[in-house]
Amino acid sequence: MKLLASLVLSICALASAHYTFPSLTVNGAVTPEWSYVRKTNNFNSQAPVTDVRSADFRCYTSETRATASTINVAAGSQLGIKSNGNIYHAGVVNVYMAKAPSNVSTWDGSGNVWFKVYQIPAVTNGGSSITFPAEGLTGVTFTIPRSLPNGQYLVRMEAIALHSASSANGAQFYISCGQINVTGGGNGNPGPLVAIPGVYSGTEPGILINIYYPIPTTYVQPGPAVWSG
Numbered sequence: 001m002k003l004l005a006s007l008v009l010s011i012c013a014l015a016s017a018h019y020t021f022p023s024l025t026v027n028g029a030v031t032p033e034w035s036y037v038r039k040t041n042n043f044n045s046q047a048p049v050t051d052v053r054s055a056d057f058r059c060y061t062s063e064t065r066a067t068a069s070t071i072n073v074a075a076g077s078q079l080g081i082k083s084n085g086n087i088y089h090a091g092v093v094n095v096y097m098a099k100a101p102s103n104v105s106t107w108d109g110s111g112n113v114w115f116k117v118y119q120i121p122a123v124t125n126g127g128s129s130i131t132f133p134a135e136g137l138t139g140v141t142f143t144i145p146r147s148l149p150n151g152q153y154l155v156r157m158e159a160i161a162l163h164s165a166s167s168a169n170g171a172q173f174y175i176s177c178g179q180i181n182v183t184g185g186g187n188g189n190p191g192p193l194v195a196i197p198g199v200y201s202g203t204e205p206g207i208l209i210n211i212y213y214p215i216p217t218t219y220v221q222p223g224p225a226v227w228s229g
Contacts, residue, residue, distance in 0.1 A: 018042075018045075018046035018047060018048065018088070018174070019046060019083045019084055019085045019086070019087060019088065019159075019174055020040060020042060020043060020046055020083065020084050020174065020176060021037065021081050021082065021083050021084075021139065021157045021159070021174065021175075021176040022034050022037050022039075022040075022043070022082070022083075022084055022176065023035075023036075023037060023081075023082040023084075023139075024036050024037060024071065024079065024080060024081060024082065024155075024178050024180070025078075025079070025080025025081070025082055025139070025141065026071055026072075026073055026079065026080075027077070030080075030082055031071065033084070034066070034068065035068060035069055036068050036069050036070065036071045036178050036179055036180070037068055037081075037176050037177065037178045037179075038059055038061050038064070038066040038067060038068045038176065038177050038178075038179070039061070039064045039066040039068075040059070040060040040061060040064065040066075040175065040176055041056065041060050041061065041062060041063040041064055042060065043064070046084075048161065048172035048173055048174050048175075049172075049173045049174075049175055050169045050170070050171065050172060050173065051169060051202075052173070052197060052199075052200040052201070052202045052207070053197050053202070054197060055197065056175075057173065057175070057196060057197040058108075058109055058110075058156070058175075058177070058196045058197060059109065059154070059156065059175065059176070059177035060175045060176065060177075061177075067105045067106070067179070068105070068178070068179045069105075069179065070104055070105060070152055070179040070180060070181050071178075071179070071180055071181065072180070072181045072183055073144055073180045073181065073182055073183070074144070074182075074183050074184045075144050075145065075146050075147070075148050075150075075182055075183065075184050075185035075186065076143065076144060076145075076146040076184070077143070077144055078141050078142070078143055078144075079141065079142060079143075079144055079155065079180070080139055080140065080141040081095065081139050081140055081141075081155070081157045081176070081178065082138060082139035083137075083138055083139045083159075083174075085138070086136050086137065086138055087134055087135060087136060087137045087138075087139075087159055087174075088135075088136075088161075089135065089159075089161030089162070089163050089172065090132045090135050090161070090162055090163050090211060091132055091134060091135065091159060091160045091161040091162045091163070091171075091172075092119070092120055092121050092122055092132065092134055092159075092160050092162070092206070092219075092221060092222075093118075093119060093120040093134045093140055093157075093158065093159050093160070094116055094118070094119050094158045094160070094221070094222065094223050095116065095117050095118040095119070095140065095142060095155065095156065095157055095158070096114045096115065096116050096117065096155075096156040096158065096194075096196065096223075097114070097115060097117050097148075097153050097154065097155050097156070097190070098113040098114045098115070098153060098154045098156070099113065099149070099151050099152070099153050099190075100151065100152045100153065100154065102152075103152065104152035104153065104154060104179045104181075105179065107154070109154050109156075109177070109196070110195070111195060112193045112194060112195045112198075113193060113195070114156070114193060114194050114195065114196050114199065115190040115191055115192065115193055115194070115224070115227045116223055116224050116225065116226050116227060117142060117144075117145065117190075117226060117227060117228075118140065118142035118226060119221055119223075119226055120133055120134040120137075120140065121133075121219060121221040122162075122206075122211075122216075122219035122221075123219075124215075124216055124217060124218050124219050126217050127214065127215050127216070127217040128215065129215065130211055130215055130216050130219065132162075134159065140157070144182060145188060145190075145227065145228055145229025146185070146186060146229055147185065147186035147187065147188030147229035148182055148185045148186065148188055148190065148229060149182070149185050149186065149187060149188060150182055150183060150184070150185040151181070151182060151185075152179070152180070152181045152182075153179075153180050153181075153182060154177045154178070154179060155177065155178040155179075155180055156175065156176070156177045156196065157174075157175065157176050157177075157178070158173060158174070158175055159173070159174040159175075160172070160173055160174075160206075160207065160222070161173075161174065162209060162211050163211070165207060165208060165209050165210070165211065166208075166209065166210035166211075166212075167208075168202065168203075168208065169202065170208075171202075171207045171208070171209075186229070188227075188229045190227045190229075191224075191227060192224045192225070192227075194223070194224055199222075199223055199224070200222055200223070204220070204222045205220045206219060206220045206221055206222040207222050
């Protein structure tokens with residue numbers, strides 16, 4: 001009985017260490033879970049994606065085939081992406097967007113269409129320490145660039161857990177895609193544009209990395225530069 005209880009506790013602890021990103025925050029209000037975010041395969045298991053070449057690396061919906069409602073967000077305003085628990089693991093964050101050619105609900109986000117709008121990297125101190133400002137957050141909030149053209153977009157949250165990243169496919173990616181309609185925007189030209197999957201090989205120094213020993217002297221954030229408009 002003691003062994004069974006220990007096993008149950010271990011499984012519960014593992015599940016609680018994982019998380020999803022099922023809600024947006026718009027105009028200060030948190031949306032209901034999976035209303036404006038496509039329901040991911042891990043909505044129950046909370047298991048991460050580890051293969052950066054997988055089709056699930058885009059929006060993690062191969063099993064749910066989910067779409068969502070689309071919410072209006074003004075260019076220049078704050079958009080939040082909320083998790084269902086703290087970002088438990090040491091790691092970094094990237095947020096990508098992609099403009100749909102028409103109705104975002106019927107679009108899969110394929111092609112060289114994604115650009116990065118926000119990131120939370122690691123902080124290093126020449127080999128003395130490495131810290132992860134994203135660790136412990138309950139989500140992220142960033143500004144929609146004022147010059148972003150009007151239209152419907154996918155917004156892709158990517159939290160990269162690095163606690164097991166010292167071996168191939170060890171980094172854990174916690175992913176979701178929200179649907180927004182940008183209003184009051186401008187005539188900016190977002191870029192550089194990348195494909196997802198395709199943006200990473202899995203061997204980038206910010207993905208295949210031992211964060212414990214030796215302590216990294218620098219950290220290279222995966223992906224393209226942030227487009228701020």
